[in-house]
Amino acid sequence: MRVFLFVPCFIDQVFPNVAVSSMKVLKHLGCDVVFPEHQTCCGQPAFNSGYRDEARLMAMHEVNALLTLTHSPVAAAKYDFDFKHDYIVGPSGSCVAMIRNFYPEILADDPRFEDVSKNMAKRTYEFSEFICKVIGADRFSGKLQATVSYHDSCHALRELGVKDGPRKILERIEGLRLIELPYNEVCCGFGGTFAVKYPEISVVMADEKLQNFYQTGADILVSADSSCLMHLEGRARRSGSLKRFAHIAEIMSESIDRKP
Amino acid sequence: MTTTEPQSRDFKKLYKKEVANLRLRANLKKATIQALDKRNDSFAELDFDLLRNEAKKIKQESVSHLNELLSQFEDNAHKNNCAVFYAESPEKANAYILDVAQRHAVKKIVKSKSMVTEELRLVPFLEKFGIETVETDLGEYIIQLAGETPSHITAPAIHKSRTEIAQLLHDKIGIELNDDPTFLTGEARKALREKFLSAEMGISGANFLIAENGTAVVVENEGNARLSTSAVKVHVIVTGIEKVIPKFSDLRIFMRLLGRSATGQKLTSYVSLIRGPRRQNEKDGPDEVHIVLLDNGRSALVGTEHQEVLHCIRCGACLNVCPVYRSIGGHAYGSVYPGPIGSLVTPLFFGPKNAPDLPFASSLCGNCTEVCPVGIGIHHQLLAMRHEIKAKTKRGVEAFIFRTFRKTMLRPQRYRLFSRLARIFSSTPIVAKAFKGWTHYRELPKLPARSFREIYKSERGKE
Amino acid sequence: MTDDREKIFASIRRGLRGAEKSAALRSAASPLTSMIQHGFESLFIKFKRELEILGGLAEKVENERDVSAFVTDHTEPASSLFIYDDLANSLKSIVESLSVNRRLRFGSEFAAGYDKREVAAFDAALIGCAACVAETGTVLIQTDMRLPAALAPKLFVIVERSRLIASLDEVFTDRFGNSDASNLFLITGPSRTADIEKQLVKGVHGPKEVIVLFLNQ
Numbered sequence: 001m002r003v004f005l006f007v008p009c010f011i012d013q014v015f016p017n018v019a020v021s022s023m024k025v026l027k028h029l030g031c032d033v034v035f036p037e038h039q040t041c042c043g044q045p046a047f048n049s050g051y052r053d054e055a056r057l058m059a060m061h062e063v064n065a066l067l068t069l070t071h072s073p074v075a076a077a078k079y080d081f082d083f084k085h086d087y088i089v090g091p092s093g094s095c096v097a098m099i100r101n102f103y104p105e106i107l108a109d110d111p112r113f114e115d116v117s118k119n120m121a122k123r124t125y126e127f128s129e130f131i132c133k134v135i136g137a138d139r140f141s142g143k144l145q146a147t148v149s150y151h152d153s154c155h156a157l158r159e160l161g162v163k164d165g166p167r168k169i170l171e172r173i174e175g176l177r178l179i180e181l182p183y184n185e186v187c188c189g190f191g192g193t194f195a196v197k198y199p200e201i202s203v204v205m206a207d208e209k210l211q212n213f214y215q216t217g218a219d220i221l222v223s224a225d226s227s228c229l230m231h232l233e234g235r236a237r238r239s240g241s242l243k244r245f246a247h248i249a250e251i252m253s254e255s256i257d258r259k260p
Numbered sequence: 261m262t263t264t265e266p267q268s269r270d271f272k273k274l275y276k277k278e279v280a281n282l283r284l285r286a287n288l289k290k291a292t293i294q295a296l297d298k299r300n301d302s303f304a305e306l307d308f309d310l311l312r313n314e315a316k317k318i319k320q321e322s323v324s325h326l327n328e329l330l331s332q333f334e335d336n337a338h339k340n341n342c343a344v345f346y347a348e349s350p351e352k353a354n355a356y357i358l359d360v361a362q363r364h365a366v367k368k369i370v371k372s373k374s375m376v377t378e379e380l381r382l383v384p385f386l387e388k389f390g391i392e393t394v395e396t397d398l399g400e401y402i403i404q405l406a407g408e409t410p411s412h413i414t415a416p417a418i419h420k421s422r423t424e425i426a427q428l429l430h431d432k433i434g435i436e437l438n439d440d441p442t443f444l445t446g447e448a449r450k451a452l453r454e455k456f457l458s459a460e461m462g463i464s465g466a467n468f469l470i471a472e473n474g475t476a477v478v479v480e481n482e483g484n485a486r487l488s489t490s491a492v493k494v495h496v497i498v499t500g501i502e503k504v505i506p507k508f509s510d511l512r513i514f515m516r517l518l519g520r521s522a523t524g525q526k527l528t529s530y531v532s533l534i535r536g537p538r539r540q541n542e543k544d545g546p547d548e549v550h551i552v553l554l555d556n557g558r559s560a561l562v563g564t565e566h567q568e569v570l571h572c573i574r575c576g577a578c579l580n581v582c583p584v585y586r587s588i589g590g591h592a593y594g595s596v597y598p599g600p601i602g603s604l605v606t607p608l609f610f611g612p613k614n615a616p617d618l619p620f621a622s623s624l625c626g627n628c629t630e631v632c633p634v635g636i637g638i639h640h641q642l643l644a645m646r647h648e649i650k651a652k653t654k655r656g657v658e659a660f661i662f663r664t665f666r667k668t669m670l671r672p673q674r675y676r677l678f679s680r681l682a683r684i685f686s687s688t689p690i691v692a693k694a695f696k697g698w699t700h701y702r703e704l705p706k707l708p709a710r711s712f713r714e715i716y717k718s719e720r721g722k723e
Numbered sequence: 724m725t726d727d728r729e730k731i732f733a734s735i736r737r738g739l740r741g742a743e744k745s746a747a748l749r750s751a752a753s754p755l756t757s758m759i760q761h762g763f764e765s766l767f768i769k770f771k772r773e774l775e776i777l778g779g780l781a782e783k784v785e786n787e788r789d790v791s792a793f794v795t796d797h798t799e800p801a802s803s804l805f806i807y808d809d810l811a812n813s814l815k816s817i818v819e820s821l822s823v824n825r826r827l828r829f830g831s832e833f834a835a836g837y838d839k840r841e842v843a844a845f846d847a848a849l850i851g852c853a854a855c856v857a858e859t860g861t862v863l864i865q866t867d868m869r870l871p872a873a874l875a876p877k878l879f880v881i882v883e884r885s886r887l888i889a890s891l892d893e894v895f896t897d898r899f900g901n902s903d904a905s906n907l908f909l910i911t912g913p914s915r916t917a918d919i920e921k922q923l924v925k926g927v928h929g930p931k932e933v934i935v936l937f938l939n940q
Contacts, residue, residue, distance in 0.1 A: 007712050007713075009669070009675075011712065012711050012712040012713055013679055013707065013711050013712075014705050014707060015708075016710065016711055016712035016715055017708070019712040019716075020712065020715060023716075035713070035716050037672070037713060037717075038672050040668075040669040040670075040672060040675045041665075041669040041675075043666075043669075045662075045665070046665065046666060047643075048624060048643065048646070049620075049650070050620070050646030050649055050650030050651075051650050051659070051662040051666075052647040053651070054663060054665070054666040057666055057670060058670065061669065061670050065672075154623070154626055154627070155626075158625070158626040158629070158630060186583055186627070187583050187623050187625035187627065189583065189623060190623065191622070191623025191624055191625065192623075192624075194620070194621075194622065194623045195623075195697070195698065196695070196697030196698050197620060198275070198584075198620075198621060199697050199698070199700065199701045200275070200276060200280070200701075201275065201279055201584055201587045201588060201621070202623070203702065204279060204285070204587040205583045205584075205587060205623070206702075208583070230705050231702065233705070234698070234703045234704065235701065235702045235703075237703040238701065238702055238703050287920070290920070290921065291920065291921045294921045295921065306756070307756070314753060314754060314756070318753065321748065321749065325748055326735050326739075327732050327735050327736060327739075329748075330732070340905075345724075345726045346726040347726065347727055348727035348730055348731060349727075352727060355724065356726075359724060396928070397918070398918040398919070398927060399916075399918035402918065402919075415917075415918065415921075416918070417918050417919070420919075421920060422919050422922075425919055441919040441920065441924050442924050444919055445916060445926075445927055446926075448927075449926070449927055449928060453928070456839075456928070457839055472900075473900050473901065481914070481915050481916060481927075482914055482915065482927035482928050483914040483927060483928035483929025483930075484927070484928045486869075486873050486908065486928075486929065487870075487874075487928055487929075490869040490870060490873060491869075491873075501731065506749070507752060507753060508895050508896070508900035509753040509895045509896060509900075510753045510895075511894075511895040512753045512754075512755070512892050512895045513753050513756070515895070516756065516891065523917065525911075526858070526911075527859040527861055527891070527909065527911045528911065529777075529910065529911050529912055529913065529914055529915055529929070530908065530910060530911070530914070530929065531908070531909035531911075532906065532907075532908055532909075533906065533907040533908070533909070534906055535904070535905055535906065535907075536905050537905060538835070538905055539903065539904065539905050541867060542835070542867040542868070542904070542905060543833055543834065543835045543836075543837060543867050543868045544835070544837070544839070544868055544869050544870050545869055545905050545906060553731075555727065555731045555734070559734035559735045559738065560734060561738070562735050562738030563738030563740070564738065567738075
């Protein structure tokens with residue numbers, strides 16, 4: 001099973017360990033993982049901020065880049081991606097939602113991309129979702145002494161329907177205790193540029209989420225979206241909290257190390 | 261400029277004031293969480309998705325046959341001896357209602373809750389002409405006494421605590437200072453009872469208009485709408501043209517959805533099905549019923565991408581569930597329609613120039629869409645509005661940033677250069693200043709020494 | 724004053740022209756979504772549960788004597804009761820026994836255009852109803868005098884058992900949709916509000932108590 005790893009730009013730049021961990025876990029589960037090196041940004045920041053044309057251009061680039069492994073200039077005729085057997089997997093619910101739900105929509109009026117974007121959408125998965133739906137959560141096991149809470153990111157939850165999967169995965173880790181957050185389906189307030197356009201509202205939402213997290217007594221807040229975690233961790237650090245915020249791929253990777 | 265225009269242009273100023281109000285946030289949190297818990301319980305015995313799909317189908321059918329259904333409603337309303345008046349603008353609607361009142365030499369009006377009358381700013385308009393117009397819904401009455409506007413579609417005084425309300429009623433109607441809601445409600449009942457007994461005219465909204473039999477449906481809990489429509493000589497119904505639905509049997513769907521979505525009730529305490537003035541053999545009820553159908557930007561949405569906004573039944577569930585609304589309250593939106601649906605309706609009804617920020621005041625979490633009983637893709641609609649607004653603004657700092665961002669992302673070499681520069685400058689004050697929307701409230705993450713692609717390359721080099 | 728009908732219709736037509744020619748309006752009624760379907764006893768249990776959750780009261784009574792006993796028990800001596808005509812005419816013995824120590828007023832005493840202050844002071848109103856709905860604990864009333872039932876703090880609804888129907892599906896049919904009356908009211912429990920801090924308060928403008936008696940006739 002060959003996986004084209006989709007590494008969203010901010011994960012590449014700010015949270016490379018999430019991508020390293022994703023790659024390691026997928027390989028551990030028997031996948032042949034490749035990283036298409038021309039990929040940059042899926043265009044979601046522009047798309048959600050209203051700049052549809054800019055997002056469209058980035059989407060076109062990203063489609064070509066994600067489907068190609070060669071170093072030659074990308075060309076639609078030379079996709080390396082096998083639409084029957086390969087998968088695109090990304091450790092970010094919101095960026096995966098961009099490819100899966102919005103690429104077919106914004107590229108629908110371009111004959112070069114219309115079918116490709118639809119076919120690509122069908123083969124694209126969020127990291128935890130891929131493990132649950134394609135590989136099977138029971139193929140995974142790990143060991144880690146930790147008490148965690150799981151944060152549902154809105155895009156993973158509502159755009160992709162990812163809800164039970166990450167929890168099933170966390171249950172497969174020996175020694176790990178999962179305590180549910182109260183009001184776990186409420187947004188943490190990140191929302192992309194919303195976080196900087198309306199920071200006062202954004203942090204009120206973050207503080208609510210953090211209060212709920214602290215209330216659980218868990219040590220680590222785990223999520224499938226590093227963007228929410230970056231926002232929550234940034235807010236928590238400002239008030240001196242030492243709690244850990246970790247992507248589910250990182251937790252899985254660590255749990256493999258402890259259970260070879 | 262009309263007096264009915266929203267204040268939403270000042271959103272950025274308004275929300276900053278509201279978000280700092282801790283008491284407001286506490287009031288809102290308590291009230292909305294309770295409403296949501298009850299909503300969720302009330303749907304336990306029903307298939308929400310099935311009902312929602314039916315509701316959406318009926319609303320789609322209604323909008324795509326709007327002229328036909330309005331004509332049919334109008335015919336049946338005429339047969340029922342109602343007068344029907346179409347108003348393109350708030351001014352026109354107000355003028356007609358004033359005319360009706362003046363023709364009957366009306367001095368006192370009792371009014372039940374209606375968002376469309378808020379849209380018209382009808383009460384201050386009528387009062388200007390010396391006609392006492394009293395809001396009779398308890399929440400609206402409180403708001404009217406306070407000289408404010410409602411901050412929620414179904415719970416107008418949601419932002420006020422009992423202490424504030426007790427003080428207000430003490431000051432305005434001279435009752436004893438006591439913050440027990442039962443006491444306060446009882447005192448309001450007494451004051452309003454007198455209004456019902458002396459009023460000559462009643463004004464209500466309508467939640468639905470049934471085309472096939474000309475019925476106007478008014479949904480409420482207190483009994484004030486029943487009185488405002490019954491204890492008067494003249495009854496004026498004011499509502500939007502989009503409220504018409506084809507069949508009486510369609511209420512099977514909407515009645516089960518509306519109360520549950522709004523307050524977690526299987527059915528509201530009262531549903532008044534009004535089919536015109538007092539009949540020959542009836543001893544009370546109004547002698548005249550007027551139905552005013554307002555357009556104010558609605559017809560222009562037919563056939564557009566935003567058509568489904570016309571499906572809204574004003575239940576307020578999207579407000580209760582919205583974490584932004586819960587942080588800033590309804591007044592911050594500067595519009596009679598607050599919350600997620602208000603962020604759509606306000607620019608659509610009053611023009612995007614009057615509410616340029618509202619579509620952006622959302623984290624796009626999609627919780628609104630999840631609870632909408634008529635299946636409006638609220639957060640996707642907000643996104644579409646953002647696209648429309650930005651398609652027209654090619655200039656400005658933000659447009660420049662995104663253009664540069666795109667140019668960087670389209671060239672992997674530039675992206676790598678950007679990555680290296682970011683690492684060099686990341687811990688300098690320039691960055692902190694550039695991202696002050698972030699850094700003023702949160703720590704920036706520390707950039708690692710190498711990006712993933714650099715790590716990947718060097719690992720591959722080793723293989 | 725001329726209205727904007729034609730302008731609005733033209734605007735809608737412009738909007739719809741772009742859309743594909745839409746199908747004809749459906750002729751079928753909306754689907755039935757409730758599955759409740761039982762005999763009186765189980766419907767009564769459901770009705771009672773729904774109404775009593777809301778703070779109302781529902782009882783089975785055997786005969787007219789039970790009704791007057793119940794009303795006597797649930798009203799103060801010398802209190803004033805308004806009795807709707809249809810009830811007064813069909814349940815004469817109730818009227819007789821209640822008239823002993825209650826002040827009774829009847830619909831027949833009032834003519835069209837009566838002074839509304841005259842009906843504002845009753846302690847209770849007794850009314851019949853068109854139907855009761857088990858699904859929601861709702862009563863349907865259609866009257867020639869709207870105010871007494873809307874103003875009295877206590878409302879007694881007296882109804883034959885055969886009028887208890889299962890669900891709202893049966894309410895929104897031609898049976899009730901095509902009547903000639905100017906009004907049809909669905910009353911579900913006491914008048915209520917939660918406008919002050921979401922705390923429930925009963926008896927705002929309408930009845931604080933709603934009592935439904937199912938007569939075995």
